[in-house]
Amino acid sequence: MTREVVRPGDDAQNRRLLLRLTGIVALGYGLGASMQAAYIYSRYVPDWAEVSVWSRIAANVAAVVVLLLVLGSLRVYRWPTAPQLFLGAVLASTVAAVCRVFVQLALGVYDEPDGLTIEAEFSAGLIIAGISSGIGMWGLLSRRRVRAELRRAEREAVEVEHVLEALEAEEVRVRREVAEGLHGTLQGKLVIVNAHLVEVIDRIRARGDHPDDVASLEWARRELDVVRELDVRQMSRLLYPERLELGVVPAVRALVGRLPMTIATKIVVAPPVREIDDPERGSLTTAQRLLAVRVVEEGVTNALKFGPASRIVVELDVQDGALVVSVENDGQPLDPSHADPDGGTARLASRLHLVRGTVTLAPLRPRGVRLEARLPL
Numbered sequence: 001m002t003r004e005v006v007r008p009g010d011d012a013q014n015r016r017l018l019l020r021l022t023g024i025v026a027l028g029y030g031l032g033a034s035m036q037a038a039y040i041y042s043r044y045v046p047d048w049a050e051v052s053v054w055s056r057i058a059a060n061v062a063a064v065v066v067l068l069l070v071l072g073s074l075r076v077y078r079w080p081t082a083p084q085l086f087l088g089a090v091l092a093s094t095v096a097a098v099c100r101v102f103v104q105l106a107l108g109v110y111d112e113p114d115g116l117t118i119e120a121e122f123s124a125g126l127i128i129a130g131i132s133s134g135i136g137m138w139g140l141l142s143r144r145r146v147r148a149e150l151r152r153a154e155r156e157a158v159e160v161e162h163v164l165e166a167l168e169a170e171e172v173r174v175r176r177e178v179a180e181g182l183h184g185t186l187q188g189k190l191v192i193v194n195a196h197l198v199e200v201i202d203r204i205r206a207r208g209d210h211p212d213d214v215a216s217l218e219w220a221r222r223e224l225d226v227v228r229e230l231d232v233r234q235m236s237r238l239l240y241p242e243r244l245e246l247g248v249v250p251a252v253r254a255l256v257g258r259l260p261m262t263i264a265t266k267i268v269v270a271p272p273v274r275e276i277d278d279p280e281r282g283s284l285t286t287a288q289r290l291l292a293v294r295v296v297e298e299g300v301t302n303a304l305k306f307g308p309a310s311r312i313v314v315e316l317d318v319q320d321g322a323l324v325v326s327v328e329n330d331g332q333p334l335d336p337s338h339a340d341p342d343g344g345t346a347r348l349a350s351r352l353h354l355v356r357g358t359v360t361l362a363p364l365r366p367r368g369v370r371l372e373a374r375l376p377l
């Protein structure tokens with residue numbers, strides 16, 4: 001067996017377990033044996049009737065005390081391997097058995113014992129002490145094994161958590177890089193192409209020939225601008241929400257601010273959220289912020305898709321150590337038959353599940369839907 005990693009308190013726990021278990025079993029054996037011996041002798045050997053049961057008990061209790069003292073002072077509970085523990089049990093039991101015989105003689109349990117009697121008493125003491133300390137050692141070994149198992153499981157859980165955190169951080173990094181590539185590099189190139197096209201169009205127009213080509217080029221230029229504005233910029237926002245590095249609240253404001261003016265919007269932020277969302281002193285990681293904004297995106301998109309919603313309320317709160325993000329809208333009631341295992345809500349649920357979070361979609365009375373996600377902090 002490999003030596004377990006010792007933490008403060010382990011030794012004290014091991015010592016208590018070994019001494020208690022050994023002591024209880026040895027006392028049980030000792031008291032039982034004393035009483036039985038006294039009873040048998042008084043019944044079948046009338047001459048020995050006057051031998052006090054108390055002297056026998058006292059001898060056995062003394063042996064138990066010595067057994068525990070030896071185990072304790074040798075610090076057997078620190079010995080790492082099973083054979084070492086076995087050796088410790090034999091040593092302590094031998095000393096205890098010898099003491100037991102001496103105390104018996106001192107208390108006059110036997111008048112003039114012969115060698116055979118002493119040998120028998122020694123062996124009985126050795127067996128009692130041996131079995132008791134053996135049980136103590138067995139308890140100690142199982143406790144160590146269980147502890148080592150628990151610690152291994154703990155370590156693995158921590159490792160899984162670290163891997164997950166690393167993956168999250170990597171996801172955020174890649175998203176950010178791609179978003180910046182789209183927003184900066186690709187958009188920049190498209191703007192340059194656009195500017196060249198404008199030049200070419202102006203030149204052709206100045207020469208006054210090929211009006212059809214000018215119209216085609218104008219169309220291509222407009223298309224390019226739409227691609228740049230809608231596809232590139234929005235795709236970039238989808239990958240990495242605008243203002244996310246400033247916090248969830250600014251990112252949600254930016255997102256909700258892009259909604260059509262005809263939809264009334266409200267963002268309710270509880271004070272504890274402002275605290276954890278502070279970009280300098282807050283505790284929210286970028287991965288957590290990204291997840292929270294994803295929930296709002298999904299809720300808002302659903303509200304627009306399935307509404308028609310005239311009002312959308314986003315709430316951010318901290319409850320029971322979890323960030324609670326909810327999006328409510330009025331509009332169509334929720335149709336449970338439409339639950340989609342591949343839908344955005346289900347995808348969010350499996351993503352949140354990785355960090356032990358949850359997401360629910362529930363109908364509101366009299367009308368409307370509430371999407372609520374809990375993200376443990």
Ligand SMILES: Nc1ncnc2c1ncn2[C@@H]1O[C@H](COP(=O)(O)OP(=O)(O)OP(=O)(O)O)[C@@H](O)[C@H]1O
Nearest residue numbers: 302303306332333334338339340343344345346369
């Ligand atoms: N705000 C809402 N109002 C009414 N019904 C809703 C609302 N949000 C969700 N639903 C219902 O719940 C179903 C599941 O929604 P979910 O977001 O999981 O999938 P989806 O929006 O259909 O697909 P995806 O999110 O992949 O675009 C929807 O098909 C719809 O019937």
Ligand SMILES: [Mg+2]
Nearest residue numbers: 302343344345
């Ligand atoms: Mg959806």
